[in-house]
Amino acid sequence: MQLIFDGHNDVLLRLWENARKGADPIAEFIDGTDQGHIDAPRAKKGGLAGGFCAMFIPPVEDYPPREVDENGHYNIPMVGPREHADALKIALDMADIAARLEKAGGLSICRSTAAIRAAMDAGRFATVLHIEGCEPIAEDLSNLESLYDNGLRSLGPVWSRHNLFGHGVPFAYPSSPDTGPGLTAAGVELVKACDRLGIMIDLAHITEQGFWDVARESSQPLVATHSNAHALTPISRNLTDRQLDAIRERKGIAGLNYATTMLRADGLENPETPLSDMVRHIDHMVERMGIDCVALGSDFDGATIPGAIHDAAGSQALVETLRQAGYGEDDLAKLCRENWLRLLKTVWREA
Structure with missing residues (x-):
C-alpha cells in the first residue's frame, strides 16, 4: 500500500457543521461515521495517512444550485465573504476541534x-492546518503570527469568492481562470508575510491574475493544492498550461482534485466518472511539469468524487489505477506523499 499525504480536504468543516447540530466531533472522527469522506477508520483502511485540513469559512448564504443550460454550460453566481470577526470565530472553532482530536x-x-x-x-492522521479563504485574518495581519504560533502552516488567500486580500474564480464551465483582478494591496502584504514566516501559499481558487501576482511577489514555490488541467477540463478552477509551466519552473506542485466537475471533459457533477479521467489529468500534468511537481489534492468532504473511490477507504483505487497505467512504485511514492514532503521542507525552511 502506498501511504497518501493529501493536499486538501474539508473534514474539519464537516465536523464543525455536525457539532453545531449536536454531534460529537471527536467520536465522529475517531470511531467513524457513514457521513462524508474522512474519519480515522476509513483513512487507515485506504492508506490516507494525513493531509492539509482546511479551516474553510462557509458563505453566509447558500450558493444557488448549479443550473446547466442546454449546451452543458453553467456559471454559479458568487456570494460575499463573511465578516472578519465571524470568520475568525469559525476558524478558531475548527482549530479547537483539531486540538481536541490531537x-x-x-x-x-x-x-x-x-x-x-x-x-x-x-x-496518527498527520494534519497540516490550512485556511481556505483568508477572511479570518485581519486586514492589517495583526493576528497572522498568533495563528502561525497555533499551528497554521498553509493558507489560500481566497476561496471562490472575493475578499479583502484578492479575487476568486467563480464555478463556471466553460471558462478561463482569467475572470478578474488578482491580489489587493492587503493581499500583497499577506504574501510577503507568509514568505517571512514560512507559510505555504495555495493558489487554488484564485484568479489567473492573482496567480501571476503571487508569482511576482513571492519567492517560494508556486502551489495549487487541488487543481487540475484546464486543457482537459476547461472549468475556471483548473490551471492553464502556462500556469503549469510556471509551477514547474518554481519547483512547485499541482495536486490532483478528485472533484468530478474538474475531471470530466463535460465539467458535470457526476459520480459515474471513470478513474481513467483522473489518470488523464495526472498524465497531462506529469508530461507538462515532470513527476516531481504533481501530487494529490482530493477535496474529500468538499466535492462530489468518483464513485469508484467513494471515500477515504477507497483511496488505493486511484493508486492501483495509476499503477496499471504504468506508474512505478518510486513515481507513485512521489505522487502520493514524497512530493508534498519535499515542497513543505522547502517552504518551511527546514534544514
Missing part, C-alpha cells in the same frame, strides 16, 4: 515534515 489521539497537528513522518509512522 489530545484524544485521533490526529497529530504537524508543524514540520519530521512531525508528518512521525505521525504517519505512528498511525
Whole structure:
C-alpha cells in the first residue's frame, strides 16, 4: 500500500457543521461515521495517512444550485465573504476541534515534515492546518503570527469568492481562470508575510491574475493544492498550461482534485466518472511539469468524487489505477506523499 499525504480536504468543516447540530466531533472522527469522506477508520483502511485540513469559512448564504443550460454550460453566481470577526470565530472553532482530536489521539497537528513522518509512522492522521479563504485574518495581519504560533502552516488567500486580500474564480464551465483582478494591496502584504514566516501559499481558487501576482511577489514555490488541467477540463478552477509551466519552473506542485466537475471533459457533477479521467489529468500534468511537481489534492468532504473511490477507504483505487497505467512504485511514492514532503521542507525552511 502506498501511504497518501493529501493536499486538501474539508473534514474539519464537516465536523464543525455536525457539532453545531449536536454531534460529537471527536467520536465522529475517531470511531467513524457513514457521513462524508474522512474519519480515522476509513483513512487507515485506504492508506490516507494525513493531509492539509482546511479551516474553510462557509458563505453566509447558500450558493444557488448549479443550473446547466442546454449546451452543458453553467456559471454559479458568487456570494460575499463573511465578516472578519465571524470568520475568525469559525476558524478558531475548527482549530479547537483539531486540538481536541490531537489530545484524544485521533490526529497529530504537524508543524514540520519530521512531525508528518512521525505521525504517519505512528498511525496518527498527520494534519497540516490550512485556511481556505483568508477572511479570518485581519486586514492589517495583526493576528497572522498568533495563528502561525497555533499551528497554521498553509493558507489560500481566497476561496471562490472575493475578499479583502484578492479575487476568486467563480464555478463556471466553460471558462478561463482569467475572470478578474488578482491580489489587493492587503493581499500583497499577506504574501510577503507568509514568505517571512514560512507559510505555504495555495493558489487554488484564485484568479489567473492573482496567480501571476503571487508569482511576482513571492519567492517560494508556486502551489495549487487541488487543481487540475484546464486543457482537459476547461472549468475556471483548473490551471492553464502556462500556469503549469510556471509551477514547474518554481519547483512547485499541482495536486490532483478528485472533484468530478474538474475531471470530466463535460465539467458535470457526476459520480459515474471513470478513474481513467483522473489518470488523464495526472498524465497531462506529469508530461507538462515532470513527476516531481504533481501530487494529490482530493477535496474529500468538499466535492462530489468518483464513485469508484467513494471515500477515504477507497483511496488505493486511484493508486492501483495509476499503477496499471504504468506508474512505478518510486513515481507513485512521489505522487502520493514524497512530493508534498519535499515542497513543505522547502517552504518551511527546514534544514
